[in-house]
Amino acid sequence: MSADEALGLAGKVALITGGGAGIGRAVAELFASVGMNVAIAEIDPDRLRVAAAALPDALAIEADVREEGDVDRVMAAIRDRFGHLDVLVNNVGDFLGIHKRFEDTTPDDWESLYRINLHHIFLVTRAALPLIRASGAGGSIVNLSTIEAFRGIPNFAVYAAFKTAITGFTKSLAVEIGRDGIRVNAIGPETTDTEQVVADSRVPPENRDHLRHWFPIGRFGRPNDSAGAALFLASDRLSGWVSGSTILVDGGALAAGAWMRMPDGQRFTHLPIIAADGYTPRPGT
Template sequence: MSFNGKTVLVTGGGAGIGRACAQAFGAAGARVAVAERDPARAQDVREALEAAGVDALVGTVDVTRREEVDAFARTIDARFGGLDVLVNNVGDFLGIAKPFDDYGDDDIARLFDVNLRQVFVVTRAMLPLLRKRGAGSSIVGVSSIEGFRAIPNCTVYASFKAALTGFTKSLALELGPAGIRVNQIAPETTETPQVPVSAMVAAEHHSHIPRWIPLGRFGAAGDIAGAALFLASPLAAWVTGTTLHVDGGALAAAGWYRDPNGFWTNMPVVTGNGFNF
């Protein structure tokens, strides 16, 4: 799968899924732009990409700030003359997990900024650059499986993730006549610095992981990066307005788990917790 001659922007590309995406597109021959808020992460991914021979442009950009995003769009355009792929990767539950009754306006505003509003900001700023490249360019969003199932005490986060599906479908219709595709990925829990799964699940419960997820493990950042490359590539040339669930079969399981004897049950008898919400 080659992206030679293509320009890709990854938001939040300094760590985790975003970094995996940036490195995967770079390895496939793309010129890679990264928007990363954290200066240390920005420097680290810049050095990693350049060491791998990638033509990289890394900006210390807070994607929730329109003026910074607009300035970075101008920089990308001046350097690369347009954009072929936008990966809207930024999103975070911000550690806010509590009953809906306890949410304050500030909690809701912060979650809105990081999980939905910034997607609007970035996409609006980058659309002129995508239109310059025209048919064949694409937008790939990174949402969450939590936008498709319930998650207690994260009602606001899940609501904004669900909203991304409406955004993806509607924008796909608008941009279809221009040949610009819009899709998203909905990952299950993935091992990243933001969500260190191994540390979040108590050691005594690690043996349950193969029973919680049909494919027997949590996700790796590379799993999502591979899906992003597919959706942005000509292999997905007739795919738009859809969501690719990269979740090890978790959503399909819909509450079914394997018990210690290997049988399937929708009434698990596992004691203790995985994640505490």
């Protein structure tokens, strides 16, 4: 038996929202590489075009999954081409550049963050469930959250609130539809170097040596890190009794808390040893 056969995913149908770039694109490519039939919903036409060229067998659909009509159109396209759905990856999410004190945020900010981080998960999941049940073989729903759902993050309170809500939704839905054999889990990535959050190249030159000290596994995340977790959760053979859980893809950051390695690589400190991180713009840049 080959490694791909051992996964039991060949021929399965997966939908990845926001599959045109970043983690979503990595998930789509990894799923396709093990023989899955992949559908991508992507709002950005240029990203969709590039992804479709890289994955010529994929069903590529330009859609805004915050809009119910677009979601219905995506499901209709999957039904017409495949007849059912086995795996749903709700990947879309963004902090929309809203980086300010809570008291300075507005109801419009809250609504925008809600629609892209939680509302679309409700829309897509509700619309997908009949197609998942149509497979007759259970299924897997994977929600992309963030490490910030499990720790405080100042100046992003509303964003973190909606990401934290994904945990409650994931657990409760897992209990609700478990009798149908459908598993529901989440992935919580730490800072991942993507088009949305450019991490590595924004580290100030004077601090680049500190990268190996910031996380127990000394680097920022890569899209393939989360894609591997999604593959695990998609496979009934690997994770058939895993439901209602969140896999933290964080290089050990949450376990470390505030602890970082000191420059000697041996001792640890919980006091700041750097002047800037890899994703917050520095003054004057």
